[in-house]
Structures are given as C-alpha cells and as structure tokens.
Amino acid sequence: METGSGRVVLVGAPLGNVGDASTRLRDVLASADVVAAEDTRRLARLARDLDVTVAGRVVSYFEGNEERRTPDLVDALRGGAVVAVVTDGGMPSVSDPGYRLVRAALEAGFGVTAVPGPSAVTTALALSGLPSDRFVFEGFLPRSGSARRARLRELAAEPRTLVLFEAPHRIGDALADLVGAFGADRPAAICRELTKTYEEVRRGTLAELADRAAADPPRGEITLVVGGAPVIVAARPDDDELRAAVARREAGGVSRRDAITAVAEEYGLRKREVYALVHAP
Structure with missing residues (x-):
C-alpha cells in the first residue's frame, strides 16, 4: 500500500x-x-x-x-x-x-x-536466431573458474535458451567452460556493442565461437545467448499406458486438462491426441 x-x-x-x-x-x-x-x-x-x-x-x-x-x-x-x-x-x-x-x-x-x-537481454535474444519463446536470463557468470564451471554444470540440462552477460577479458574462458559443460555443438551467439557503431553478432556452435574468440577476441559490452539443451522425448507408450499416465496425475490432484498437457509434452504428442484417447468411449 x-x-x-x-x-x-x-x-x-x-x-x-x-x-x-x-x-x-x-x-x-x-x-x-x-x-x-x-x-x-x-x-x-x-x-x-x-x-x-x-x-x-x-x-x-x-x-x-x-x-x-x-x-x-x-x-x-x-x-x-x-x-x-x-x-x-x-x-x-x-x-x-x-x-x-x-x-x-x-x-x-x-x-x-x-x-x-x-534491453540488452531481449535485443540479443531477438538477434541471436535462437528460440526466443522461452528463455532464462542468468546475468553474469561467477568470475572464478571453479565457481563458473560448477554453475554451468547446473545449467547444462536447462532446455530454455540462456542469456548471459560477460566481460570481454573473461569471454574466452567462459566459452571454453561452456564447451566443457554443454558440449562443442551447442548453438550460441555472441552479441556485442548492441545498437552502437561497431555492433556485431557472431553465430555458430560454442566450439566455433570459442575458436574465433581465441583468434579475434570480441571487445566492448557482450551479451551471450546459448541454445537450450536438446529435449529428449520418451518413446510413445501404447494407448492404455497414456490413459494410465493421465489418470495417475489426476489421482495426484492435477486437473484433467493439466494432466493431459503434461503427458502430451512428455511424449511429444499433440494435446488433442491425448485428449481423444482419454475421452474415447
């Protein structure tokens, strides 16, 4: 008040x-x-x-x-x-x-x-070419190498696009640690000096960006965008198992609509497909 x-x-x-x-x-x-x-x-x-x-x-x-x-x-x-x-x-x-x-x-x-x-966060996200429907803003990573690597291990399975700030003198080490934690092939973008005269967006895999940063270190204010971890979709169970999965969630207090949504997302199915199975006569 x-x-x-x-x-x-x-x-x-x-x-x-x-x-x-x-x-x-x-x-x-x-x-x-x-x-x-x-x-x-x-x-x-x-x-x-x-x-x-x-x-x-x-x-x-x-x-x-x-x-x-x-x-x-x-x-x-x-x-x-x-x-x-x-x-x-x-x-x-x-x-x-x-x-x-x-x-x-x-x-x-x-x-x-x-x-x-x-906003550097949303501007870089939009320019990165990476999925922007869901993202996580992590701010600055820890400065020390051990703390940074520990934090990246915690983030490695995050499926949403990740947005970070990083200082130019630490970007090389940060990219090397990202390769170690996320894998060499994870897509990413280095966005620097946004809206300024020397604006630049470098896109590629983490390994490619790390190699380029080693040869040509980016300068200025940097926003780093990293693609989320690939979502591994479980194999589709048979119809009876799908109905049972929805029923288990309902028994746990979840509404039928939310249970159907959760099961559809877990198995990479359309919600209407699971809905039709649950409501089939």
Missing part, C-alpha cells in the same frame, strides 16, 4: 544509440526531483545529446555505494520526491543498480514505476 506521493521511476536508457531514447525518458530526466545515476558523467553526456536540462539533484548510484545510498533516497521519497534511476544503458535493477531501492521503496510503501526502454 502506497503511503506517500514520493515514487521511484526506473528509466530504461539507450544501450548506445541515443536515437532510442523515448520522449518519456526526456520528460523524466527533466522533471525528476532526484536522478540517481550509475555514472554521473554518462548521464551528463546523455542529457547533452538529448538537449535535456536535468534540473533535479544528481547523485551517483552504483554497485559500490548502492547499499549505503539507498536509505538517503528513501528519505527523499518520504519528502515527496520523484527519484529517477538511470544506468549506463538498459533497464535499472536488471544486473544493474536499482533492485535495492525498489525493495526499500516498496517496503516503505512508496510507488515504483518504469519508463520502458532498450
């Missing part, structure tokens, strides 16, 4: 091309009482490129001071301030500063809204 007029506005900033800035982004930067910026110099450059005057108080808000500065921003909310959060690019709180303030504002009863904008 909201208790005051103060509110947080998460501002989706351009990833690189200033032409992607929305009218609402301009309006919020110009009117917010406080602008919490991941990099105040980049904010100043963005405002200059947009011909916007930031009239409110500008404070730095990045990983190193986020925890310490959040209480001050909540105090500003109590005074009725509109606090805009802007990162170097993309949506705040998605692997960027903002999450702590969102939680603190909500717990204190203040509203949180967003000015939608560019």
Whole structure:
C-alpha cells in the first residue's frame, strides 16, 4: 500500500544509440526531483545529446555505494520526491543498480514505476536466431573458474535458451567452460556493442565461437545467448499406458486438462491426441 506521493521511476536508457531514447525518458530526466545515476558523467553526456536540462539533484548510484545510498533516497521519497534511476544503458535493477531501492521503496510503501526502454537481454535474444519463446536470463557468470564451471554444470540440462552477460577479458574462458559443460555443438551467439557503431553478432556452435574468440577476441559490452539443451522425448507408450499416465496425475490432484498437457509434452504428442484417447468411449 502506497503511503506517500514520493515514487521511484526506473528509466530504461539507450544501450548506445541515443536515437532510442523515448520522449518519456526526456520528460523524466527533466522533471525528476532526484536522478540517481550509475555514472554521473554518462548521464551528463546523455542529457547533452538529448538537449535535456536535468534540473533535479544528481547523485551517483552504483554497485559500490548502492547499499549505503539507498536509505538517503528513501528519505527523499518520504519528502515527496520523484527519484529517477538511470544506468549506463538498459533497464535499472536488471544486473544493474536499482533492485535495492525498489525493495526499500516498496517496503516503505512508496510507488515504483518504469519508463520502458532498450534491453540488452531481449535485443540479443531477438538477434541471436535462437528460440526466443522461452528463455532464462542468468546475468553474469561467477568470475572464478571453479565457481563458473560448477554453475554451468547446473545449467547444462536447462532446455530454455540462456542469456548471459560477460566481460570481454573473461569471454574466452567462459566459452571454453561452456564447451566443457554443454558440449562443442551447442548453438550460441555472441552479441556485442548492441545498437552502437561497431555492433556485431557472431553465430555458430560454442566450439566455433570459442575458436574465433581465441583468434579475434570480441571487445566492448557482450551479451551471450546459448541454445537450450536438446529435449529428449520418451518413446510413445501404447494407448492404455497414456490413459494410465493421465489418470495417475489426476489421482495426484492435477486437473484433467493439466494432466493431459503434461503427458502430451512428455511424449511429444499433440494435446488433442491425448485428449481423444482419454475421452474415447
């Protein structure tokens, strides 16, 4: 329940091309009482490129001071301030500063809204050429090799497309570990410098991308998209076994419709085929 007029506005900033800035982004930067910026110099450059005057108080808000500065921003909310959060690019709180303030504002009863904008996650996913109907965003992998390899082993069987952020100086090691955990032939794409002058998308198998990265290391901001693990479909049982599989799920408390859907997905069948078997006279 909201208790005051103060509110947080998460501002989706351009990833690189200033032409992607929305009218609402301009309006919020110009009117917010406080602008919490991941990099105040980049904010100043963005405002200059947009011909916007930031009239409110500008404070730095990045990983190193986020925890310490959040209480001050909540105090500003109590005074009725509109606090805009802007990162170097993309949506705040998605692997960027903002999450702590969102939680603190909500717990204190203040509203949180967003000015939608560019996202490296969905942009890379769309450009990758890999399945995009279902995906998992994993953020940055652990920095240490042993921790990274352990996390990749946990993700190896994930059937959904995987989206990761990675630093240029670690991309070679990350790709080598991905080959080890996921196999050489898993399809993937390295998307770098999205919307910027030197935007590039490298597509291929993990092994091909690892070899190319070793010979020509990608530079700039990198989003890595990896195809999901192949789904192994069980052999189709006979009709009586299919009916029994649906019945077992129903006995466990699952609705008939959901039981039919689950059995159809397990065996790679059409739902109407399983439905017809279950409802056959």
